[in-house]
Amino acid sequence: MIELDAVSKVYRAGTVGVRALDAVDLRIDDGELVAIMGPSGSGKSTMMNVLGCLDVPTSGHYRIDGLDVGLMSENRLADIRNRRIGFVFQSFNLIPRTSAVRNVELPLVYAGDGARARRSRARAALDRVGLADRAGHLPNELSGGQQQRVAIARALVTEPAMILADEPTGNLDSVSTEEIMRLIVELNTAGRTVVLITHEDDVAAYASRVVRLHDGRIASDERRAPDPGSGDAP
DSSP states (O other): OEEEEEEEEEEEETTEEEEEEEEEEEEEOTTOEEEEEOOTTSSHHHHHHHHTTSSOOSEEEEEETTEEGGGOOHHHHHHHHHHTEEEEETTOOOOTTSOHHHHHHHHHHHHTOOHHHHHHHHHHHHHHTTOGGGTTOOGGGSOHHHHHHHHHHHHHTTOOSEEEEESTTTTSOHHHHHHHHHHHHHHHHTTOEEEEEOSOHHHHTTOSEEEEEETTEEEEEEEOOOOGGGTOOO
């Protein structure tokens, strides 16, 4: 369970302070699929950084399963990022001259897993996203949709409780977007908490809850049935 309690984030530029988040209260329960939306400058990117433990609040409290992130050491935060949160980014963030399977292995390298265990788990993760036969391919030998599947496999390889996806379809065409979103919905249906940062209504339509930000505050928090047209209805 994720809980933000009066979380604010202020960035300083000399003597000027920019309040990117302003006393945000938010709770995301285990197993939810939540889309966080808003225009440019609304606080989406800052929200992603806080949720992903890439940044800490200026004030307020961010808790993961009751543990206050603001009280954690840098090493503990790194461990949370590596083991409890799987990141998926718009630009894929794959290492260009490294095979798909080695890209997927990277979080396990940082975690200190042995080479044989890393390779086995990475291949299993690629199989889960339908790319077992592309394990030896370089990123430039894969389509955009396939590269994002590799990125999702990399996010899954440590078996994290939460997937944090920042504009995961922003570089994809409509067909690849639907494929990736169906995969994300499948992961959520299997029990993973998923938080989508997006500005696209058709992507947010896959979520059962949409949180909209405006000027660093929550403007609306809507729970709804996912759009059957998005392909995720029972």
